[in-house]
Amino acid sequence: MVRGVPLKVIVVGAGIAGLTLAWALSRRGHAVSVYEQGPIPNPIASSFDEHRTTRHAYGSMTGYANLMPKAFQIWETLFRDLGRRHYEPVGIVYFMRGGTPWLEPSLASLNQLAVPYKEVPIADVPGRFPMINPEGLTHVLETEGAGMLFPNRIMSDLIVLLSQRGVGLHAYSKVDSVDPDRATITVGGETIGADVVAVTAGPWVDRLIPMLKRMVTPSRQAVAYLAPPPELAEAWSRAPVIADLSEESRCYALPPRFGTRMKVGNHNFTREGDPDAPRLASDDDLEPVRRSVRRAFLGFERYAELERKACYYTVEDKEQFVVRPIGASGWVVSACSGHGFKLQPLITDGLARAIVGECDADTVTGWAAGRSNVDLGEVTR
Ligand SMILES: Cc1cc2nc3c(=O)[nH]c(=O)nc-3n(C[C@H](O)[C@H](O)[C@H](O)COP(=O)(O)OP(=O)(O)OC[C@H]3O[C@@H](n4cnc5c(N)ncnc54)[C@H](O)[C@@H]3O)c2cc1C
Known part of the structure; x- marks a missing residue:
């Protein structure tokens, strides 16, 4: 609240960024309307x-x-508000084939953050992970402090909570333009005003805020949902998240656990595509994922494909979040590639602090970009 007066805030986009920003602002007593x-x-x-x-x-x-420790804390705050914990700490195992510059700094971080981890002897891989292709493995690292968040369940519960808190939720309301100086938006020819407007439009963000074109690129990424063959079903039913970090693979698999299907994708950004294009992944979209997964897993041809789709996220060259003030009364948020979900409630909590004047714009911009020398202090509880 600025001088005790609740702000009126318009949020454009009801993805995890928009919904958690609405959550962070509404729990501080501000009036929020979300347009989707x-x-x-x-x-x-x-x-x-x-x-x-x-x-x-x-x-x-x-x-x-x-x-990340603060991101984990704020998820717990959100789950407490939702009355349900949509997270399973299944752990993650990284499979490496040859040297990777990722390993050393990651071990340093895990040590510094006191997150338990251990090397899995390569000889143990066939017994513990019979789905993994052991060829060329040089390191296998198993860490705790990792797992699966369940976005659709999180967003459904958040939507119910936000509506109970009086947040305006406007579906089928495409925002045609934003005036960040006046804090107005236009929707279907109507101009709607507030004190602050925050644009959290995901891979469409550069259409509303053209200056973002220089910073982020929408990237079409194919994923497939699979049913493992029966002989591997038991191993998958107790599997952690799996990440194959080898240069030729760079793929990941989320296990079919806790009411979800198994999903595979890869970390190679296409940096192309139009988020309004059809979302059925073509064979061309899927081929790089299949190639990656075939290298990482044994017997990929025995998995049944249940669904394929093309998704979009924005890619920033250094894989940083973009959180910027725009005009006199606007903000824009763009998550970055494959780590936008896990960090989002923390980032939007920081943005909420800047919107209400608890910290300045430069501080939140640097902090959200992952600059180690900037700290926003304790997370909201
Ligand atoms: C395949 C895939 C795998 C991923 N894996 C991970 C992972 O394992 N871990 C992780 O942390 N992150 C992961 N991510 C990234 C993460 O999901 C995203 O960074 C995050 O969800 C982005 O959220 P957002 O709210 O910014 O964008 P979105 O969820 O896209 O929300 C933006 C919303 O704005 C709406 N919108 C756009 N334009 C307008 C307009 N003009 N008017 C009104 N509404 C508008 C859109 O319809 C949309 O609902 C993954 C992403 C993908 C695609």
Whole structure:
């Protein structure tokens, strides 16, 4: 609250960024209205899925590794508000084939953050992980402090909570333009005003805020949902998240556990595509994922494909969040690639602090970009 007066805030986009920003502001007593171009939640949003990985190891991106303990804390605050914990700490196992510059700084971060980890002897891999192709393995690292968040369940519960708190949820309300100086938006020819407007439009963000074109690129990423063959079903039913970090693979698999399907994808950004394009992944979209997964897993041809789809996220060159003031009364948020979900409630809590004047714009921009020398202090509880 600025001088005791609740702010009126318009949020554009009802993905995890928009919804958690609405949560952070409404729990501080501000009046929030969320405008979403499609249904809420929107199945074509980056945030819409059965599961997302969260973890502490971040390679050389130590700024983000250092934020992870606070990100875990704020998820717990959110789950307490929701009355349900949509997270399963299944752990993560990283499979490496040859040297990777990721390992050393990640181990340093895990040590610094006191996150338990251990090397898995390569001889144990066939017994413990019969789905993994052991060829060329040089390191296998198993860490705690990692697991699966369940985005669709989180967003459904958040939507109910926000509506109970009086947050305006406007589905099928595409924002055609934003005037960040006046804090107004136009929707279907109508101009709507507030004290602050925050644009959290995911891979569409550069359409509303053209200056973002220089910073982020929407990237079409294919994923497939699979049913493992019966002989591997038991192993998958107790599997952690699996990440194959070898250069030729760079793929991940989320296990079919806790009411979700198994999902595979890879970490190679396409940096192309239009988020309004059809979302059925073509064979061309899927081929790089299949190639990655075939290298990482044994007997990939025995898995049944249940669904394939193309999703979009934004890619920033250094894989940083963009949180910037725009005009006199606006903000824009863009999450970055594959770590936008796990950090989002923390980042939007920081943004809420800047919006209400608890910290300045430069501080929140640097902090959200993962600069290690900036700290916003304790997270909201
Ligand atoms: C395949 C895939 C795997 C991923 N894996 C992980 C992972 O394991 N861990 C992790 O942390 N992150 C992961 N991510 C990244 C993470 O999901 C995203 O960074 C995050 O969900 C982005 O959230 P957002 O709210 O910024 O964007 P979105 O969820 O896209 O939300 C933006 C919303 O704005 C709406 N919108 C756009 N334009 C307008 C307009 N003009 N008017 C009104 N509404 C508008 C959209 O319809 C959309 O609902 C993954 C992403 C993908 C695609």
